[in-house]
Amino acid sequence: MxxxxxxxxxxxxxxxxxxxxxxxxxxxxxxxxxxxxxxxxxxxxxxxxxxxxxxxxxxxxxxxxxxxxxxxxxxxxxxxxxxxxxxxxxxxxxxxxxxxxxxxxxxxxxxxxxxxxxxxxxIPPAVGYDDGDYILGHGQLDYDAPARLINDNLLDFSHLTYVHAASFQAGPVFAQSLPVIEPLARGVRISRWTQNTPAQRARSAPELYDNYMCYDFLLPGVLLMWSASYAVGTAVALDFGVPDKGAALTGLNHTSQAVTPMSDGTARYFFNWGPHRAHGDVAMRDGMMALAAQAFAEDKVMIEAQAKVIARDPSRPIMPTAHDRAVTLFNRLVERMVAQEA
Ligand code: FES
Ligand SMILES: [Fe+2]
CATH class of the missing domain: 2.102.10.10 (Rieske [2Fe-2S] iron-sulphur domain)
Incomplete structure (x- = not known):
C-alpha cells in the first residue's frame, strides 16, 4: 500500500x-x-x-x-x-x-x-479553533487498519445507511441516491440535497427541510464538510445548486477530519465538529461530539474487521459499485502522485 x-x-x-x-x-x-x-x-x-x-x-x-x-x-x-x-x-x-x-x-x-x-x-483549508465562526469539539482515534481503508470509507457515505443505522440514522433513501461528484485538482467534492426531510440529528422532529451537505476530500486524506437545513423548495429553486451558508434556516455546522497513515496497517484519525455560532451552542457541540464518538466507533469496528479479511488474501480484487466513483477518483489521484514521485 x-x-x-x-x-x-x-x-x-x-x-x-x-x-x-x-x-x-x-x-x-x-x-x-x-x-x-x-x-x-x-x-x-x-x-x-x-x-x-x-x-x-x-x-x-x-x-x-x-x-x-x-x-x-x-x-x-x-x-x-x-x-x-x-x-x-x-x-x-x-x-x-x-x-x-x-x-x-x-x-x-x-x-x-x-x-x-x-x-x-x-495545506488544506481546514476549520480549526482559529476560526471564530464555529463552536468546535475535537478528538482522535487510532486504527488497526490501513489509512487507505478509512479514506475509502469517507469517500462513500452510502455506508451511513448501514454502518450508522443506530447513530446518524440516514435511512434507506440515502444509500439509494447518488451524490454529485466533482473532481478537484487535489481531491474530490461530494455534495447532495435531501429534500423535504427532517433536519440532520433531528430525525424524529416534525419540521421538514431541504438539507444540503458538501465536502471536499483532499490529499492526502483530509475531509472538510459543511451541512445545513433550508426551507423546503430551496433545492428546486436553486436547481440543486450550491446554497448560501448565510441563508440556512438551521443546523449550519462544519467538520474537519484527517487520516494519517502511521504504518502500513495502522492509522490515526483526527476530527473536529461543531455548529456555527448562529446555529448552536456548547451544549449542541457536546451532543454532536457524543454522536461522532458513537458513529466513529461504528466505522472502526467495520473497517478493522474489513482490514483483517483483506489481510488474509490481499490479492483478491474488489468489485466497485456506483457509489465507488469518488473512491476511484481519489485513489487514482493518489496513484498518479505516487507514480510521479517515484
Ligand atoms: S546520545 Fe543518543 S543514543 Fe547516545
Ligand atoms: Fe462512517
Whole structure:
C-alpha cells in the first residue's frame, strides 16, 4: 500500500503539544519527534538518535534544541548535532533528518517528502479553533487498519445507511441516491440535497427541510464538510445548486477530519465538529461530539474487521459499485502522485 509523500500530513492537535515536551508519532513508517520550543516554534526530526539510535522523543528540550537523554548529544532544529559530550570534533554525519512542520487550523502538519517542495499553500483549508465562526469539539482515534481503508470509507457515505443505522440514522433513501461528484485538482467534492426531510440529528422532529451537505476530500486524506437545513423548495429553486451558508434556516455546522497513515496497517484519525455560532451552542457541540464518538466507533469496528479479511488474501480484487466513483477518483489521484514521485 503506497501513499504520496510530497503532501502535508496531520501529526497532531497543536493544543496537545505542550512547550518543551517532545511528542512521538510515526507517519509513513517514519518515527518522528515533534516539539515546541519556548519561543513557540515547532520542530520535527527523525525520532532516532544518530549515536546509538535511542528515541529523541525521550530527550530534553533546551531552547530551540533537543538533547538525546541517553548520552547527551545535542540536536538543533535542523537535525545537526552541535554538541557531543566528551568529544571536541563533530563529524559531518552527526545529523538526523529534519522535516518541514507547520501549525495551521489547530493541526500540526508535517511534510514527509522532498523538503524543497514543501509549500504552505498546499495545506488544506481546514476549520480549526482559529476560526471564530464555529463552536468546535475535537478528538482522535487510532486504527488497526490501513489509512487507505478509512479514506475509502469517507469517500462513500452510502455506508451511513448501514454502518450508522443506530447513530446518524440516514435511512434507506440515502444509500439509494447518488451524490454529485466533482473532481478537484487535489481531491474530490461530494455534495447532495435531501429534500423535504427532517433536519440532520433531528430525525424524529416534525419540521421538514431541504438539507444540503458538501465536502471536499483532499490529499492526502483530509475531509472538510459543511451541512445545513433550508426551507423546503430551496433545492428546486436553486436547481440543486450550491446554497448560501448565510441563508440556512438551521443546523449550519462544519467538520474537519484527517487520516494519517502511521504504518502500513495502522492509522490515526483526527476530527473536529461543531455548529456555527448562529446555529448552536456548547451544549449542541457536546451532543454532536457524543454522536461522532458513537458513529466513529461504528466505522472502526467495520473497517478493522474489513482490514483483517483483506489481510488474509490481499490479492483478491474488489468489485466497485456506483457509489465507488469518488473512491476511484481519489485513489487514482493518489496513484498518479505516487507514480510521479517515484
Ligand atoms: S543514543 Fe543518543 S546520545 Fe547516545
Ligand atoms: Fe462512517
Amino acid at each position: 503506497t501513499y504520496a509523500r510530497n503532501v502535508w500530513y496531520v501529526a497532531g492537535w497543536e493544543m496537545d503539544l505542550a512547550v518543551d515536551t517532545p511528542m512521538a508519532i510515526t507517519i509513513l513508517n517514519q518515527p518522528l519527534v515533534i516539539w515546541r520550543d519556548g519561543a513557540g516554534d515547532v520542530h520535527a526530526l527523525e525520532d532516532r538518535c544518530v549515536h546509538r539510535h535511542a528515541p529523541l522523543s525521550l530527550g530534553r528540550c533546551e531552547g530551540a534544541n533537543l538533547r538525546c537523554m541517553y548520552h547527551g548529544l545535542l540536536f538543533g532544529p535542523d537535525g545537526v548535532v552541535s554538541e557531543i559530550p566528551g568529544q571536541e570534533k563533530i563529524p559531518p554525519q552527526a545529523r538526523v533528518r529534519a522535516y518541514p512542520v507547520m501549525v495551521r487550523h489547530s493541526w500540526i502538519w508535517v511534510w514527509m517528502g522532498d523538503p524543497s517542495l514543501a509549500d504552505v499553500a498546499l
